[in-house]
Amino acid sequence: MGFISILLFAACISSVKGNYQYVLAPNVIRLENEETLLVGIFGDGKNQIVTVYFEYLKKHISKNMTTIKDADHPVEVTIKITGDDLFKDIDASPKLKEKPKTIKLVCEGPYGKQVRDIALSYTPGYLIVQTDKPLYNPEEKVNVRVLAMDESMKPIKDKQLAIDLISPTNMTVGRISFDPGSNKNGFYKGQFEIPPFPDFGTWTIKAKLGGKLDTYAIAPIDVREFVLPTFGVEISTGREYILPNHTKIDVTVSAKYVYGKPVDGSAGLEINIRKKGDVSDPKRVLTIGRKPLNGSADFEVPIAKLLQSFGGQFPADAVLELSSTVYESATGKEESGADDSVMFVNCPFKFDLSRSKTTYREGFYYYIQIKMLHANGQPAGRKLFNLTIDGGSPNQHLTNEDGHYLAAHIQPENQNLKRMKIKVYDPAFENCAHELVLEQYTGERQIVVEKVEKEGASFIQANTDINIKQADKYSGILILITARGKIVQTKYFPPFKTPSFKLEQDVMDKVSPVGRVFAFMCTNAQLVADSSIFM
Template sequence: MTSLVQGSALVYLHGSGDFVVNSCISFSDRFISEVNNHCFSKTKAYDMVESGTKQRGILVAWILLVTSQKAECRNSYLIVAPNAFRPGQTYSVHGQLLRSVLTPVNVEVKLSGMQSVAGYIFFTGYETVAVSSVTVNDQNDFTVKLTIPKSVSPGYFRLEVKGTGGLTFNEIKDVKLEPKVTSVYIQTDKAVYKPGQTVHFRVFGVTADLRVVFDKLHVELYDPKDNKINQWHVAAAEVTSLGGVYIQHQVMSEAPVLGTWKLKAKLLSYEGLYEEKTFKVDEYVLPKFEVEIDLPSFGRTEEKEFSGHIKAKYTFGKPVKGDVELRVSPKPEQFEWKNGQRVKTSTTLEMKLPIDGKASFTIATSRLEQLRVRLDGAILVFEANVTESLTRMKQGDTQEVRFYKEPLKLEFPASLPDTFKPGMTYEAVVKVSQQDDTAPSSVQGQLEVTVTEFRKQTHTAPEPFPSFPPKPFPRFPGPGDPWFSPFSGMSRRRRQAVQRSISRPKRQPVGQLVPTERSPVLYSVLADGMVEFPVFVDKRIEKITIQAKLQTVTASKTLKKRHSPSDNFLQLRSVKNKAKAGEPIEIAIKATESVKDVMYQIYARGQLITSGAIPVNGDVKTLMLQATHDMAPKSQVLVMYVRADGELVADALSINVDGAFMNKVVVNFNKTDASPSDKIRFGVSADVGSNVNVLAVDKSVLLLGTGNDITQSQV
């Protein structure tokens, strides 16, 4: 992270992991006089912190220029706070006094805002939302916690931090409201219903730490024409008696509106939006068998043939006998207007095969190119319809395949920073994968990496191409003379001056970036396709370009220099970017100068999890942390120190943490196969006092549609 010059800093952290740093900076008298006309104006921003994984962890700094002749905020305080708050939660402001004070300092933190009324915001002044204070003695850390009420409406909000007593300061910064505090989930017993059937559903809400909310609930049911069919007002006591999960049902009429229906639910104590779950009502017959097209994850234009399989089996596992019709078409299909009508011009490929549980097919690539002339990058749609020989019932499946010329691809992960820190090593990563993003089974050759560095030209110098001595100009025919010179009439001195100006080599101006290419380096590709390599960058380099090449595939990444007034930086590196709750996390801290100690803070889900300080006594240190459930699914680690001249130096790192679910649930059956009338034992183990809800449906129902259930990825 870059640093700031002399002064105190007010740091605001985005609750989602993005950081913004503000600083009140005092300059020397000479510099103050130069910027006297820019009092409290925002100037060029220094790039502050970019996390090691660049996953929502960027810090940006604005500098507020103090124009008084005396430096009133030299090395005084540091305040860190989320730039977003949520209703019903605790908002924490963390700070530290950076110099000794003669008397205690009273730090007051106030959140105020102009809230909306009936969707409109009236600019009648800011009203206090929450306020709290703390008394600080000497150079101590402090945390001020604000209790945010649940009923906070959208509007404009600001955070004011005021210090009185031994140190006087007053900082105001805009903050934003994140209205979503809880998540509401709706589950139905299936995705498609017949007229007259009963729709069973469950509704529950959870907080950010995945704890069930025992609160008032409102549920509404709408038909495809957006008519409200039913609604349920659920008291908090009823939700509590049900263990936090509201269970209800709706009987469909014998002649309902066919189409997509929706359930809407909301917790009434929070100013959140309605969550929706849709289901279909239609006339249908449960399918007795399922069809699956088994295709490669991508196609190769350089291969002569393309092969695939079609599988058909009954829901109880036995193979289906019959015929299969296969249709291949481009996506999108092409049309043009002829005689005022839209006519399809793209062709399709059709074939018919017998099937007995499985049918294989092979199509020449030349035939596929008839569907799309340029097959590289094109998508083809494979549609299979199986007709059962006994009942003549039909069931189908559709799959899409994209074709590529090259089987492999190279990419620099998006998590890599786009800037480098001068004087430090940039840890570069190149991912080698197949076109479907899976690791390659085998790779021929090594990855060739070429780094080009750009330095500023410090003096005027000729351009790197040869110059040539003056040559005599050709003579052109003219009236009265078969040859005459274009310099006719010029003096000898003037003619020589013109010739020198034409033949003189151009010179590069001072400050222009001059490229220097390093020698290529070869790296082996690991089994997972990841290639990691260090790139050391000295302090004179302004920009570098990393070019990676494997066979005929290339990828490149350009990095810009991170700026700092003193050219001092911190660098955080984690041994592993993913950890499990309960496991240790090891973070390496490296500085470009000798540091006495550093401060660290850990944020997750917009909340400060923990903070502290550790001694360094050098330029390298290891920070050992214990991963907790509160840090899941992602945490941001912020490490910083303040130099003797008041410069703030910091870096941030994002770490993925598994273990968001604290209650470990295990389910099992006593048998995997059973016959009609057999008894099956279903076992569930969980923490004591857990409320278990189970959903069991016929597999045939899932063939009609899915999406009714709640999955771990959704949570």
Template sequence: EQEEQQSCKMKWSLVSVLLLISILKNTLGERFFISAPSVFHVGAKEKVLVQMGGEYLNKVVTVYLEDQGALMSEKKKTQCSTENDINIVELMIDRNRWSESKRRSSKKPYLDLVAEVFGDRKRKITKVLVSDHRGYIFIQTDQPMYNPTQTVKYRIFTLDHMFRPYQGTIITSVFNAAGNRIMKSLKNSEKGIFSGHFPIPSVSESGTFKITAHYDDDEAKVAVREFKVQKFVLPSFEVSIGAERRYILLNDQQFDFTISAMYSYGERVNGAYHCEFGFMTIGQKSPHIISGLELTGSVIDGRATATLQLKNIDWKQLNQTLSDLQNSGSQLFVGVFVTNIQNGEVQEEKLYLPIFPHKYKIDLSRTRSYFIPGYPVEVVAVVRYPDGTPAVGVPVNISIASQQDSRITNEYGGVYSAFNFNATSSFRVDVSSDGLQESKNIEPASSPTGSYLYISFTHKVYNVGESLFLTFRTPTAPTNGGYIYYMVLSRGMIITKGSLVHGTLTTGSVSITADMVPFFRLIGYYHGNNGDIIADSVWVDVRDECEIKVTVSTQNR
């Protein structure tokens, strides 16, 4: 029962943090707490948080990773001299040792995270997941198409798993249209980027060539860039279909779209277009064309507009409705053919439109599932369009019991509202917009000792450089005094940490930095009188901003 209560209080540990040792009873005067990322990346420095108290103060703790007794990282030592100390050590899995370990065994990718306290014979051990994913590789070419004997110029970007520039050894290969490798090179990406070039042989067959790149010991994860090689032919024009949104709603009466036709060198096409419509069901290789819906018209100066009247579709003849298509996951098909009046050349373009039942999606996952009696109930909702983009400036209605509030979504589609009312039993939160309603049941928090932690702050989108002001509230402060500890997590990493003298109302602030973009979670906790960890967490949005400023300019020569 006690373990279940602790797991409820420590749900935050699932947010990219793994709890190693929870706590030893305060009656023994001992307290030992370590947290670490739930996933360790090979070759990357991962932060491990260490916090100790009581009889563990001024004792050296050694933290390291091992596999069946074999050391997989350096041993890092640290110690806490006061109760408010929170230390961070960095552990990195040795790539060579990890490769040797994988050759010895095909077991699942786990290692033991070990903590040893000087003078304590018993080690503290838990398993952590290991990822071989070193990072990402992106390849660019200066053209999408080449002729034989031309030179291909390419550029390769290497990033780590946090999307930061990564310096490493890259194996690059070039394959011709027949699939034969015609070039292979080993290069080092300094500062996460390098460039290269190679000539296309004069005897090359037409077809699709490709450049591949992977890290020297990671052949399973290959980046690919394809380009075409063909003998000189007259350039053809391209057709594109534009629309305000690239999906259909069940209550839509029509679908408006534009057609553009242009050569790569900028000449605009004059001619005619022909459109056909249908639907594509899951498992089909080609769309089912609906007869009688064809549209034709003129393309003038490379442009045309068209409208599909959805009400003109004979659903009885098709023996199904638009709602049936939506329920089955089918997509509406749009096919456009454009004919150049000058030379008779015909080019086509296709568009597949998913079908959604509502204009918006409402996400209540950031609203707490539990409330603390006597404290405000904060409702956080995020409204998005069906394609996942934030719905900005949308009116939203929020209601709890007999209380209601109206808000307008911010630039991230978010709305925030706080309600003060006395509730002792579960209740429902209703959030609605444009006829769509989402609900969530909120349960009262339960604690056998009556110990809680409630973190509040001003809900908004913060900028890098701003300060986040926090208030930590507890119904009763522990009789042993102590501290409230907090840590900031972003993208699975511990960004910063701190501690504050514990009281029934404690305030503090955190400076917003670039490595907290685009959001972070702040976790606060304290040690209760009986040794439990009492915790709470909040989600904070940060306005997206590049950490490095780049200026592009031209020079006259």
């Protein structure tokens, strides 16, 4: 008997004389949530009975007995662990006051019994908190709406839910409770009233599911004495980033009355630089002299002078903070505006290779998944980039409209190398290249599963080192596609060197934006498995 934990899913597998039984389950079981397990067999067995259940304090929970027709027909089993299963009749015991962190998954069948611990989660589902506006005055009504959804994005209607109004001093000043079954569509609505003499600052609306669940969500609101502005101030720069070779940045301050007429007056400009993760230092503000304003005023900020005021070094990944106070000529009334949308960057693009494998197999093609982004994190669609392997000549590629690229058929320049270095970069910014170092996988048995593109369509393909002349030594191959902890599709193949199947559109829709494919086989009572993320 052997156990394996592969990313999102956990497997229990055991064998007798080349026949195997298995159960695949999420690595985390969520309380009060229906979870799907996959139960199956490998080998030549027929109509085998496999029993799956959870065990807690010697109590069997959600027991399911399933008949597996053959290796071609694994069965999906739905289970659910409730609060009553874990806590009914035991809450009074001082030894059991803490919530259990794990629960035992048990699989019994013709080829033995397997047991493994799986983590328990008390935060199933999703809560989204909305208010009718972001700013409130004393004694003003706050209208709140909460959308409660389960893991399948279906409305939660059978749970207790509470919505709290919390002050800046962390005091709960109001609560609205909903009993199970009191809602029909998953939307919970309520209303609070701000006290007549409140603490000014950021208040919090908090929604939480009841019972033993810890699922919650919050939404901040501002409470302050409101004074109606007579005009608004906006700051624009016309750019998203500042590069080391930029010499200046043009800033425009605009001011208009609420009815649209331009303001006549004067405007000043204050500049600060905030490093990533830091708080602005008011002592480091650089002030640009005031200028006449007739609807707008233009400022030219020399980058070199700006950097000298902040230590002289180029502050890569920092944010340029701009603020302006406009004074109206006729009355002297003032209003302010701010902007922090411009970043200091060494390169206008960045690359995310986190969905690529960090190992490669000798003799197997390696597929690298590339996501190209603008400096502000937005996808860089239809952009050219260079890719090199082990310092070889660069090859130029184009991302799709979502900024993604799947580079196929990459093999090391030198087959004797035990590692391979891949480098991707914008053609004009090689100094900002992103590198990925791959180590050679040297396991005795090998399987690689990927999403690949062939003839304008998407396929899931597994490459194995199966010797077809000795196919009887292999169990066959199970390929499983998952998304958000749910099984989306399964495919079984007899022992084969390169099994593959086309990804249909309905599957792509279910896994969007990100899915995971998992493949495994057994040989000589050993599990051989692989998985990868795809977009």
